[in-house]
Structures are given as C-alpha cells and as structure tokens.
Amino acid sequence: xxxxxxxxxxxxxxxxxxxxxxxxxxxxxxxxxxxxxxxxxxxxxxxxxxxxxxxxxxxxxxxxxxxxxxxxxxxxxxxxxxxxxxxxxxxxxxxxxxxxxxxxxxxxxxxxxxxxxxxxxxxxxxxxxxxxxxxxxxxxxxxxxxxxxxxxxxxxxxxxxxxxxxxxxxxxxxxxxxxxxxxxxxxxxxxxxxxxxxxxxxxxxxxxxxxxxxxxxxxxxxxxxxxxxxxxxxxxxxxxxxxxxxxxxxxxxxxxxxxxxxxxxxxxxxxxxxxxxxxxxxxxxxxxxxxxxxxxxxxxxxxxxxxxxxxxxxxxxxxxxxxxxxxxxxxxxxxxxxxxxxxxxxxxxxxxxxxxxxxxxxxxxxxxxxxxxxxxxxxxxxxxxxxxxxxxxxxxxxxxxxxxxxxxxxxxxxxxxxxxxxxxxxxxxxxxxxxxxxxxxxxxxxxxxxxxxxxxxxxxxxxxxxxxxxxxxxxxxxxxxxxxxxxxxxxxxxxxxxxxxxxxxxxxxxxxxxxxxxxxxxxxxxxxxxxxxxxxxxxxxxxxxxxxxxxxxxxxxxxxxxxxxxxxxxxxxxxxxxxxxxxxxxxxxxxxxxxxxxxx
Amino acid sequence: xxxxxxxxxxxxxxxxxxxxxxxxxxxxxxxxxxxxxxxxxxxxxxxxxxxxxxxxxxxxxxxxxxxxxxxxxxxxxxxxxxxxxxxxxxxxxxxxxxxxxxxxxxxxxxxxxxxxxxxxxxxxxxxxxxxxxxxxxxxxxxxxxxxxxxxxxxxxxxxxxxxxxxxxxxxxxxxxxxxxxxxxxxxxxxxxxxxxxxxxxxxxxxxxxxxxxxxxxxxxxxxxxxxxxxxxxxxxx
Numbered sequence: 039x040x041x042x043x044x045x046x047x048x049x050x051x052x053x054x055x056x057x058x059x060x061x062x063x064x065x066x067x068x069x070x071x072x073x074x075x076x077x078x079x080x081x082x083x084x085x086x087x088x089x090x091x092x093x094x095x096x097x098x099x100x101x102x103x104x105x106x107x108x109x110x111x112x113x114x115x116x117x118x119x120x121x122x123x124x125x126x127x128x129x130x131x132x133x134x135x136x137x138x139x140x141x142x143x144x145x146x147x148x149x150x151x152x153x154x155x156x157x158x159x160x161x162x163x164x165x166x167x168x169x170x171x172x173x174x175x176x177x178x179x180x181x182x183x184x185x186x187x188x189x190x191x192x193x194x195x196x197x198x199x200x201x202x203x204x205x206x207x208x209x210x211x212x213x214x215x216x217x218x219x220x221x222x223x224x225x226x227x228x229x230x231x232x233x234x235x236x237x238x239x240x241x242x243x244x245x246x247x248x249x250x251x252x253x254x255x256x257x258x259x260x261x262x263x264x265x266x267x268x269x270x271x272x273x274x275x276x277x278x279x280x281x282x283x284x285x286x287x288x289x290x291x292x293x294x295x296x297x298x299x300x301x302x303x304x305x306x307x308x309x310x311x312x313x314x315x316x317x318x319x320x321x322x323x324x325x326x327x328x329x330x331x332x333x334x335x336x337x338x339x340x341x342x343x344x345x346x347x348x349x350x351x352x353x354x355x356x357x358x359x360x361x362x363x364x365x366x367x368x369x370x371x372x373x374x375x376x377x378x379x380x381x382x383x384x385x386x387x388x389x390x391x392x393x394x395x396x397x398x399x400x401x402x403x404x405x406x407x408x409x410x411x412x413x414x415x416x417x418x419x420x421x422x423x424x425x426x427x428x429x430x431x432x433x434x435x436x437x438x439x440x441x442x443x444x445x446x447x448x449x450x451x452x453x454x455x456x457x458x459x460x461x462x463x464x465x466x467x468x469x470x471x472x473x474x475x476x477x478x479x480x481x482x483x484x485x486x487x488x489x490x491x492x493x494x495x496x497x498x499x500x501x502x503x504x505x506x507x508x509x510x511x512x513x514x515x516x517x518x519x520x521x522x523x524x525x526x527x528x529x530x531x532x533x534x535x536x537x538x539x540x541x542x543x544x545x546x547x548x549x550x551x552x553x554x555x556x557x558x559x560x561x562x563x564x565x566x567x568x569x570x571x572x573x574x575x576x577x578x579x580x581x582x583x584x585x586x587x588x589x590x591x592x593x594x595x596x597x598x599x600x601x602x603x604x605x606x607x608x609x610x611x612x613x614x615x616x617x618x619x620x621x622x623x624x625x626x627x628x629x630x631x632x633x634x635x636x637x638x
Numbered sequence: 639x640x641x642x643x644x645x646x647x648x649x650x651x652x653x654x655x656x657x658x659x660x661x662x663x664x665x666x667x668x669x670x671x672x673x674x675x676x677x678x679x680x681x682x683x684x685x686x687x688x689x690x691x692x693x694x695x696x697x698x699x700x701x702x703x704x705x706x707x708x709x710x711x712x713x714x715x716x717x718x719x720x721x722x723x724x725x726x727x728x729x730x731x732x733x734x735x736x737x738x739x740x741x742x743x744x745x746x747x748x749x750x751x752x753x754x755x756x757x758x759x760x761x762x763x764x765x766x767x768x769x770x771x772x773x774x775x776x777x778x779x780x781x782x783x784x785x786x787x788x789x790x791x792x793x794x795x796x797x798x799x800x801x802x803x804x805x806x807x808x809x810x811x812x813x814x815x816x817x818x819x820x821x822x823x824x825x826x827x828x829x830x831x832x833x834x835x836x837x838x839x840x841x842x843x844x845x846x847x848x849x850x851x852x853x854x855x856x857x858x859x860x861x862x863x864x865x866x867x868x869x870x871x872x873x874x875x
Contacts, residue, residue, distance in 0.1 A: 543687055
C-alpha cells in the first residue's frame with residue numbers, strides 16, 4: 039500500500055450491511071429479531087440511512103389481502119410473470135407474493151402510517167399490469183402511505199434499526215470485498231468524513247447498494263445511485279445479471295426527471311399527445327394508460343418520434359401531457375400531495391388546472407447481482423459465494439425479469455429482506471470466525487485510490503460523467519440497435535481513457551467530495567459498459583430491452599444474461615436458466631405460467 | 639421562455655487540512671429553470687471541481703442539501719434560479735453551510751451529529767400495540783390519523799433547527815420534538831409515559847419559545863409549531 043492509502047482501523051462485526059436503504063435495514067432488523075445479540079454495521083453513502091433512495095418511492099406496495107373476495111395471490115404471480123415478459127424466476131415470484139401480506143402487517147405493526155379508509159382498514163389503489171382473474175379487470179392491490187410509501191418504509195426500518203442498535207457508518211463507500219478460504223469475510227470501507235480506510239471483518243456481508251440510474255441523463259434516481267455494488271462485485275470477478283434490463287418510467291417530470299408516480303394514472307390520470315388525443319388506446323386497447331411501464335414508455339417515445347409530442351421551450355425537451363385536472367380536490371390534496379407539489383415547485387404549474395409535461399425517465403434496474411431464492415450471491419449458476427448476500431435493487435433473484443410491475447419493487451425489498459435476514463440468522467449459527475486481516479487486504483483499494491490521487495491532467499470528471507450519460511441516453515435508451523450500441527462501446531472506451539487525465543484539486547482524503555465523485559465515475563463506466571455489452575448480445579426484444587433490429591422475443595434468449603469483468607476490463611457473458619417451477623409442477627393454473635404472448 | 643441569468647455566488651468555504659475558512663466568488667450564466675444543485679454541479683464542471691457540497695434525491699424528499707442562502711435555511715434542490723431571483727430580489731447569493739452541526743468541508747456538515755438529537759427523541763415505536771387478530775391490520779380511523787400524519791412528512795433536513803431561536807446545545811430541536819409528538823399521537827405507541835419524559839426533559843419542549851420560525855422555513859410546509867403547541871397543551875391522544 040502506498041503511503042496515503044492505509045487501513046487505519048480494523049473492526050469486527052457479525053454482519054456487515056453495505057447500503058442502508060430499505061432492503062439492507064429490513065435484513066438487519068430481521069437478523070436481530072432472530073438473534074438479538076448479533077452485532078451489525080450498516081454502511082451508507084448518505085448522511086443518514088433515513089436519506090436513502092428508498093425514501094423517494096411514491097405509489098404503493100402490491101399485496102393481496104386475504105380478506106379480499108376478488109383477488110388471489112396466484113393472480114399477482116401471473117401478473118408479475120407476464121409483466122416480466124416471461125423472464126422472472128417463478129420460485130422467487132411465489133416466495134415473495136406468498137409472504138406479501140404478512141410483511142405488510144409487520145411494517146404496519148412497526149410504525150408505518152399506511153393510509154386508511156373509512157372503516158379504518160388499509161386503503162387500496164390500482165397500478166399498471168395488476169389484474170384479477172389472469173388478465174381480467176384491474177386489481178386494487180396496492181397498499182400505500184399517501185404518495186410517500188417509500189418514505190414510510192424507510193422511516194420504519196431505519197428507526198427499528200436505531201432501536202435495535204445497528205451501527206450506522208455514514209457518508210462512506212465500500213471499496214473492496216475480503217475473502218478467506220472461499221468465503222466472504224467483510225469489506226474495506228472509505229469513511230469520507232474522517233478520510234480513513236477501515237477494514238470490517240464480518241461473518242456475513244450483505245450488498246444492498248441500490249441501483250444505477252445515474253448512468254443515464256434523465257433519471258428518477260438519487261445522485262448516489264452509481265452502481266457501486268455492481269462494480270464492486272465485478273472488480274472481484276463475480277458476475278452481475280441482466281443489466282441490459284433497465285426500466286424507463288413513463289412519466290418523469292420534464293426537466294429534472296423527477297418521478298410522477300403511476301398512482302396518478304391509477305387514480306385516473308390520462309396521457310395525451312399534442313392533439314390532446316388519449317393515445318394509449320392505440321397501443322394497449324384493454325389496459326390503456328395502466329399497461330406495464332415498458333409498453334407505456336415505448337408508446338410515449340413513439341408519439342414523440344412521430345411528431346406528436348410537445349417541445350418544452352425552457353428546456354428544449356420533447357414530452358407528452360399527463361392530464362390529472364379531472365381528479366378530485368381530495369385526490370390532489372390528500373392522496374397525492376407530494377407529487378402535486380413537485381409540479382408546482384419544479385416547473386411552476388398547477389396540475390389541478392394545467393396539463394403536466396412528462397416523458398420517460400430511467401427509474402430502476404431489473405438486473406443486479408445474481409442471487410438464489412435465499413439471497414445468497416452466486417459465483418456461477420450452481421455455486422454460491424459463502425458469507426455473501428445481496429438484496430433489494432442491487433440484487434437480481436429475479437423477481438422482475440425484464441420488466442418490473444409498479445409496486446413490486448418495494449414489495450421485493452422488504453419481503454426479500456426478511457428472507458435474507460432469516461437465512462443469515464441460520465448461517466451465523468455455524469459460520470466460521472472471519473479471522474484476522476487477510477494477507478493481501480486492501481490492495482485493490484490502494485491501487486484504485488492511489489491512481490485517483492496521483493493522476494495528473496486537466497480533464498474534468500463531471501464533463502466525463504455528463505458525456506457518459508449522454509452516450510447511454512442517445513445510444514442505449516428505450517429503443518436500441520446494433521449500430522448505435524457499437525458506437526456506444528467505442529465512446530465508453532474513449533471516456534475510460536479520459537479518466538486517466540483527471541487530476542484532482544486536492545490530495546486530501548478528508549471529506550473530499552471530488553474523490554468520491556471520481557470513484558463513482560469508475561463505477562458508472564463499468565456498469566455502463568456491462569449494460570451495452572449485454573444489450574448488444576441479446577438479439578431480441580424482451581420487456582424493457584427493445585431492439586429495433588430484433589423486435590420480437592426469441593426463444594434463443596429464454597435465459598438470464600450473466601456478465602463477468604476480466605482483468606483487462608473486457609466483459610464476458612454467460613447464462614442462467616429461468617426458473618419455471620410454477621409451470622412445471624403442473625396443477626390447476628400451470629398453463630398461466632408458460633411462455634405467454636404478452637398483450638394488454 | 640428561457641430566462642437566462644448571470645449569477646454571483648459567494649460561497650463560504652472551509653478546508654479541514656489547514657482549518658482555513660474563506661468566501662469564494664463564482665460568476666456564471668444559467669437558465670432560470672435550473673435548481674441550485676444544478677448550478678453547483680455546473681461550477682464543479684466548468685470552474686471548480688473541488689467545491690464540496692452534497693445532495694441526494696434532489697427533489698426535496700431526503701433533506702441532504704440543506705444550506706443557508708442569503709440568510710434563509712432551505713433545500714438547494716428545490717430553489718429554482720428564477721424563483722430565487724424573484725424571492726430575494728437579487729442575482730447575488732451568499733451560500734453558507736448549516737450551523738446545527740460542525741462543517742466537514744465547504745457546504746458539507748456532519749449531519750450525523752445533528753441526527754443524534756433525533757435519535758434521542760426515539761422516532762421508533764417504543765412499545766407497540768399488537769394487531770387486533772392474526773392476519774388483520776390495526777383499525778385506525780382516518781380522522782384520527784389526520785391529527786398527526788402531516789408531521790410524518792418530515793425529512794429531517796434541519797432547516798427548522800437552523801431557524802430555531804433555541805440552540806442545538808440545549809434543545810433537541812423542533813424536528814426531534816415533532817418526531818416524539820407523532821408517536822404520542824400514534825395509537826400504535828403504548829409507551830406514552832416515556833414519551834412524556836422526553837417531552838419534559840431539560841432539552842425538551844420547555845426550550846421552545848413559540849417563535850414559529852420552524853413553521854416559517856419548513857421546506858415541506860409542515861406547521862411544525864402547531865405540533866409543538868399540541869405537546870405544550872398536553873393534547874396527546
């Protein structure tokens with residue numbers, strides 16, 4: 039290790055959680071409910087776990103109420119499978135959907151303020167792609183806290199973690215995983231406020247670092263969502279899965295790309311083109327504005343491409359309209375107050391009287407770190423990495439396949455958090471002690487950070503970051519083709535070269551935000567390249583991955599994409615099978631879980 | 639109409655290496671539709687990549703980017719240039735870090751220290767009331783929730799604590815007190831006595847002088863002072 043980069047401190051914990059959002063902390067709390075004596079550290083990039091990206095989720099959580107006489111869990115499983123374009127894992131779908139209601143009650147009992155109806159029970163609303171009776175009428179399946187459901191979940195698991203004495207390590211990064219005898223035994227952290235590197239030795243390590251939305255120019259994702267956990271495992275030679283499956287939310291607020299929840303359409307909002315025509319009728323005659331997100335995003339892009347969009351003069355951005363003027367005052371004021379406020383604060387309009395300008399915005403990664411149904415990280419389809427787990431958006435089990443339904447991500451993060459917590463509680467009974475520091479610890483961290491600090495040159499890291507986001511938006515967005523993605527690969531390589539000429543203003547380690555930005559830039563470049571390589575190789579259209587040159591789904595690609603990073607930076611691809619156990623086990627509804635044609 | 643503005647930003651900077659503080663001027667021309675977070679990013683990109691500031695969600699849902707602009711605590715992410723020029727009637731803006739916690743560098747403060755005061759108010763449920771029956775949710779009338787859900791919108795941005803005339807050293811702060819009062823009003827919480835202890839402690843509600851600055855500055859437009867007043871009146875269920 040060079041002079042500047044030394045691990046100053048070694049701490050021992052039973053469990054290390056990298057990323058203290060909804061999924062990571064739900065996992066931590068579950069472990070503590072099973073084994074209260076467990077010592078847990080949770081690391082976050084933000085200044086408190088309460089500020090995690092989970093807190094921005096708006097609309098709700100899908101969970102079939104056993105008291106509901108019309109809805110059934112098997113309908114929810116079907117919707118998820120169909121919504122995924124037949125590429126989610128059915129064992130995972132079953133596990134999550136079956137535990138949904140129990141976990142909603144857990145959240146309610148632990149303090150979440152779910153919105154109630156006049157009977158004092160949970161209110162419910164409907165979302166895109168959620169139906170009764172295998173594709174029948176819309177299902178009112180989503181439980182919510184007004185339009186801040188994610189905040190409710192985050193506040194609940196954050197405060198429960200606080201109550202149960204989880205150690206929070208704020209404004210810090212995980213730079214390297216540590217291994218001994220084929221097990222993960224912790225990680226190296228960069229604690230930015232102190233400017234120190236810390237080795238955390240732990241029996242179990244959980245990666246719950248969230249998504250990669252910052253790879254794109256317009257995104258609902260927070261600034262910290264730079265794919266750090268994905269880049270972390272790629273650096274260690276472990277795979278990621280299905281990164282080409284990037285969800286574009288149809289209705290980002292034009293300009294900043296802030297999410298305007300699907301709840302707006304669930305409550306009755308309608309998309310209009312420049313002629314005020316409700317165009318979704320053309321693309322999804324049955325579900326219209328409540329078709330799944332991939333379909334609505336493509337429809338909006340098509341309207342814009344064919345000249346039926348509107349161009350915002352302030353921002354010079356094309357968009358369509360979302361009309362919610364007809365919704366009641368109660369809906370505007372009580373059920374959707376935050377979103378109504380965004381329109382007035384950020385673009386100065388009143389959605390009660392004005393049309394709202396919206397366009398697709400990058401929202402979610404369906405892919406992530408491949409895990410099995412217990413959240414154990416896979417080195418290959420048939421081998422796990424003992425001691426290492428992943429959960430939440432950074433993990434891919436896969437519950438969402440190639441397109442996620444609205445309200446299924448919040449559901450996944452806390453149901454899988456519970457599953458992973460249980461699994462780790464079991465593992466801790468037999469897990470070996472991590473032992474002392476491994477012989478070559480922090481070498482990767484040292485190489486990375488010494489490189490950043492010693493680089494000389496006048497290139498600007500924010501210019502490179504913006505150029506990267508332009509490339510991804512222009513060449514690997516809602517619609518993709520071979521030529522543009524080949525150009526993207528070349529452009530990303532050039533940007534990678536440019537990073538070597540980024541000299542930092544200060545060589546200090548203490549709260550050096552520029553150093554953090556520099557680390558994030560490497561991660562963004564790594565995940566961007568992985569997205570494009572995966573998307574280029576997948577010569578079909580499936581869910582959110584839409585190829586102009588291969589517009590149909592193909593049986594040749596009825597598998598997940600695994601991607602590994604090689605020493606020279608190249609990406610090599612592999613495959614993982616898609617679990618179809620609900621179909622294969624037979625039974626009354628087996629036919630609903632085959633390779634369905636996807637129409638709405 | 640794209641309204642471009644030439645701004646002068648006077649940013650209070652601090653370097654921990656040599657414990658040096660200074661004010662640095664930046665001048666730049668920007669669209670009126672940009673937010674102050676966008677403006678700072680533009681400075682990083684075009685003038686000074688070393689200027690340290692922080693943000694996260696950038697749409698007023700996380701409370702990471704609080705700072706003081708021309709004397710007012712606010713969220714940088716929801717301050718549009720156009721609106722700032724109208725509101726402050728100037729194109730010169732002085733940006734300072736919050737003073738509710740020590741500065742780490744430039745505009746970044748050690749918010750974890752400010753959060754310690756929220757932690758002391760125990761935002762969790764201390765002693766939960768169980769559900770009525772297996773598989774059933776606790777029945778709560780919406781009218782009952784109307785008394786406190788507004789306060790649960792708090793994002794702990796500490797703008798209220800910054801504006802409060804009581805100082806953090808002797809008052810847990812308006813946001814921390816409000817977190818305690820929410821759980822006093824919440825039917826799921828049974829530990830009302832412990833809640834009262836937090837309220838009546840030396841760093842509790844007695845330190846509130848009802849100046850109402852908290853309500854005035856809250857970016858979420860929560861009437862914080864109203865909830866503190868409920869605490870003072872003893873209206874706890």
